[in-house]
Amino acid sequence: ARTAAMPIVLPPSDAHPRYRMFYYGRPNDKWNGDRPAFLPTGVSGLAESEDGLTWSRVRGPLEAGAVLVPATDPAAFDHVHLGLTDVFQQGDGSYCSLYLG
Secondary structure, three states: OOEEEEEEEEOOOOOOOOEEEEEEEEOOOEEHHHEEOOOOOOEEEEEEEOOOOOOEEEOOOOHHHOOEOOOOOOOOOOOOOOEEEEEEEOOOOOEEEEEEO
């Protein structure tokens, strides 16, 4: 990402033995729909670390390797951009995220 912000670091767990960092950012100076961006929000990514100091990006399944992208529906609240506010691991090892759009 050209701009990255709001890192949310989760410690290793039984389900995920490495540190995981969720963050938001964007690859250029535009949001979805070619709108000028004035915040670091855009899409969300993921990185992992063995020691919590050195990080490697995890390529997500969505556009440009993101793990969460704006909605394609122009009427959706998160169509232009999004940013994570919190991520937590659930009992089954999956993640739940709270985000803004």
